[in-house]
Amino acid sequence: SGARISIVEKRHVEQDSNKNSWEYVEVFAAALSWDDILHYDDAYDWRSAVDALLMRAAEDVPDIMARVKAVCVSGTSATCLLLERGTLDVSRVARMYNFDVLGNSDSGKEEGTKKKGKSGKGELENPAERVMKLIEDYVPEKHTARATTGSLAKLLLWNEEESLVDDEGFVREMLCHQSDYISMSLMHGGMEQDEECFVTSDWHNSLKLGYDVEHLSYPEWMLKLLKEGAKISSPKDVLPSKVVSPGEPMGLISPIVAMKYGLPTDAVLVGGTTDSNAAFFAAAGARPEFGQAVTSLGSTVALKQLSKSFVEDASRGVYSHRFPRFGSGGKADEVEEAWLIGGASNVGCAVLRQEGFSNEELESLSSEIDPNTDSPLSYYPLTKKGERFPIADSEKTPVLDPKPEDRKEYLHGILQAIGDVERDGYRILGELGARPSRPTEVLTCGGGSKNDMWTAMRERRLRDICNGDQRIVVKKALNTEASYGAALLAAASFE
Ligand code: ADP
Structure with missing residues (x-):
C-alpha cells in the first residue's frame, strides 16, 4: 500500500547458544502511502519515495544509519x-x-x-x-x-x-x-x-x-x-x-548513496524478495522451521508453508518459492534445501463486507459465538463464480443458503466455511507433497487475524484433520510488514 523502510538490529543472545542465538529488534521504521507518492507505476517516483524515507532515517537516527551492514529490498x-x-x-x-x-x-x-x-x-x-x-x-x-x-x-x-x-x-x-x-538504484545511484x-x-x-x-x-x-x-x-x-x-550479497551500495544518507561505504546490498515472501519472514521470523505456515485472512485467503519438498500444481495456482540459502545465518552450504509453498483461494473476508457485516458488527457478534461448537450450515462463501484453490473449478458457484434470521448464526456459518477452506487448503498442500504434510504452527495476518474467537475455531477444526493433534497451534502474527521481513533477511545474511 506504499513504501516503507525498516531497520532491524541483530543482537546476540548469550544464554541460548545452540539455537536462535540472535534476536532481531526493529529500531527504526517509516512509511509513505501511495497518496504521498505521485504515480504508483513511475519507477522514478518509487525512487523518490525510497529517497524520502532514507532521508528521514538519516535525519532521525544518524547513529543507527552509520551502523547499517546489509540492505534488502522487497x-x-x-x-x-x-x-x-x-x-x-x-x-x-x-x-x-x-x-x-x-x-x-x-x-x-x-x-x-x-x-x-x-x-x-x-x-x-x-x-x-x-x-x-x-x-x-x-x-x-x-x-x-x-x-x-x-x-x-x-x-x-x-x-x-x-x-x-x-x-x-x-x-x-x-x-x-x-x-x-x-536495488540497482542503491548500488549505482549517482554513478x-x-x-x-x-x-x-x-x-x-x-x-x-x-x-x-x-x-x-x-x-x-x-x-x-x-x-x-x-x-x-x-x-x-x-x-x-x-x-x-x-x-545473498550482491555488491556494495554506491559510495554516493552511502554519503547522501550517512551509511557506511561497506554496507552490502543483498538479493531481494517479493512482498508476500517478505511478509512470511516478518511473521515467521528469520529462522522459520519446517511446517511453519502463514495464513493471510484478507479479502481472499492465501496460505504459505515452509516445506522440505518442492510442490507444484499450476492448475490450482500452487507453486513453490525456493527458500533463501542465506535465510538462516549466512553459511549457504550448510543450509538444507527448503521451499516456501503456497496457494490462494478466491474465498475470503470480502464476502463479509458483501453480506453487510461492518468491522464493529464482526467484533460484537464474534464475541457471542462459542468457538467450540460447530455451525450446522455448510456454505462455500465465494463472492462470485469460480474457484482456483483448494479446488480448481471455474464453474464453482457461491453457496450462502440457507440464510438464518439470526445474524450471529449467519456469521458463524460463514466464518466456519472460510476456515474450512483454509483447513482444506493445508490438507491439499499435504496431499500434493508438502513435508511435513501438515502445518505445525499457523500464524495469521490480514483483517481476519484480529478475531480471537475465529482463531480458536480455526485451530480446533484444523486439529480435526490432523487426528486431533494438539500440538498444532493457530495464532496471530506479531508482525507482517514486508519491509521488516526484508530487513530480517538482510540481518540473517551475515554473522
Ligand atoms: P485486503 O486483502 O483487502 O488487504 P485486509 O487484510 O485489510 O484485506 O482485511 C480486510 C478484511 O478483514 C475485510 O474483508 C473485513 O471484513 C475483514 N475483517 C475485519 N475485521 C474482522 C474481524 N474482526 N473478523 C473477521 N474479519 C474481519
Missing part, C-alpha cells in the same frame, strides 16, 4: 519495467502486478483481426494475441510463467508492441522487477554516468518470469521462445544478467 511480485540497456533510464513505464496482457493492454482490447500479408497467409495483428500464441507454443503446460499477469507475458507484450532489438540486431532494453530497480548498470534479480522475483529455481538457470524453452518466437537474437541480454538467492 517489491510487488510481477511488477516490472524496461530500462535502456546498461542504464537506470526507464524506457517503458512499469506494468503493475495486476496488469493483465489480455485485459489491460490497449492493443489487447482491439478485435483480433487478421492482417492479410502479401503472401496471402493470415498473420495475427493484435500484440496480445501474438503473446498468447507464443505462450501457447513455447511455455510448458501448467507452468507459472503462463500467467497473463506474469512478468514473462508483460515482457513479450512490450516486444510485440515495439521490438526490444534495434535494426542492427542489438538488444536496446532490459527487463527488471520493481525490487530489482530499487550512472560512469558505470554500466545491469540487473541482478533474485529467485523470488524471477519465478514468474520463468527462471528455473530448481536448476538455477533460465530454461531452454525460455531462451528458445525469446530467440525464435520473439526474434530476440541474444535473449539473455533482455533478462536479468544474474539471479541470486534472496539475502
Whole structure:
C-alpha cells in the first residue's frame, strides 16, 4: 500500500547458544502511502519515495544509519519495467502486478483481426494475441510463467508492441522487477554516468518470469521462445544478467548513496524478495522451521508453508518459492534445501463486507459465538463464480443458503466455511507433497487475524484433520510488514 523502510538490529543472545542465538529488534521504521507518492507505476517516483524515507532515517537516527551492514529490498511480485540497456533510464513505464496482457493492454482490447500479408497467409495483428500464441507454443503446460499477469507475458507484450532489438540486431532494453530497480538504484545511484548498470534479480522475483529455481538457470524453452518466437537474437541480454538467492550479497551500495544518507561505504546490498515472501519472514521470523505456515485472512485467503519438498500444481495456482540459502545465518552450504509453498483461494473476508457485516458488527457478534461448537450450515462463501484453490473449478458457484434470521448464526456459518477452506487448503498442500504434510504452527495476518474467537475455531477444526493433534497451534502474527521481513533477511545474511 506504499513504501516503507525498516531497520532491524541483530543482537546476540548469550544464554541460548545452540539455537536462535540472535534476536532481531526493529529500531527504526517509516512509511509513505501511495497518496504521498505521485504515480504508483513511475519507477522514478518509487525512487523518490525510497529517497524520502532514507532521508528521514538519516535525519532521525544518524547513529543507527552509520551502523547499517546489509540492505534488502522487497517489491510487488510481477511488477516490472524496461530500462535502456546498461542504464537506470526507464524506457517503458512499469506494468503493475495486476496488469493483465489480455485485459489491460490497449492493443489487447482491439478485435483480433487478421492482417492479410502479401503472401496471402493470415498473420495475427493484435500484440496480445501474438503473446498468447507464443505462450501457447513455447511455455510448458501448467507452468507459472503462463500467467497473463506474469512478468514473462508483460515482457513479450512490450516486444510485440515495439521490438526490444534495434535494426542492427542489438538488444536496446532490459527487463527488471520493481525490487530489482530499487536495488540497482542503491548500488549505482549517482554513478550512472560512469558505470554500466545491469540487473541482478533474485529467485523470488524471477519465478514468474520463468527462471528455473530448481536448476538455477533460465530454461531452454525460455531462451528458445525469446530467440525464435520473439526474434530476440541474444535473449539473455533482455533478462536479468544474474539471479541470486534472496539475502545473498550482491555488491556494495554506491559510495554516493552511502554519503547522501550517512551509511557506511561497506554496507552490502543483498538479493531481494517479493512482498508476500517478505511478509512470511516478518511473521515467521528469520529462522522459520519446517511446517511453519502463514495464513493471510484478507479479502481472499492465501496460505504459505515452509516445506522440505518442492510442490507444484499450476492448475490450482500452487507453486513453490525456493527458500533463501542465506535465510538462516549466512553459511549457504550448510543450509538444507527448503521451499516456501503456497496457494490462494478466491474465498475470503470480502464476502463479509458483501453480506453487510461492518468491522464493529464482526467484533460484537464474534464475541457471542462459542468457538467450540460447530455451525450446522455448510456454505462455500465465494463472492462470485469460480474457484482456483483448494479446488480448481471455474464453474464453482457461491453457496450462502440457507440464510438464518439470526445474524450471529449467519456469521458463524460463514466464518466456519472460510476456515474450512483454509483447513482444506493445508490438507491439499499435504496431499500434493508438502513435508511435513501438515502445518505445525499457523500464524495469521490480514483483517481476519484480529478475531480471537475465529482463531480458536480455526485451530480446533484444523486439529480435526490432523487426528486431533494438539500440538498444532493457530495464532496471530506479531508482525507482517514486508519491509521488516526484508530487513530480517538482510540481518540473517551475515554473522
Ligand atoms: P485486503 O486483502 O483487502 O488487504 P485486509 O487484510 O485489510 O484485506 O482485511 C480486510 C478484511 O478483514 C475485510 O474483508 C473485513 O471484513 C475483514 N475483517 C475485519 N475485521 C474482522 C474481524 N474482526 N473478523 C473477521 N474479519 C474481519
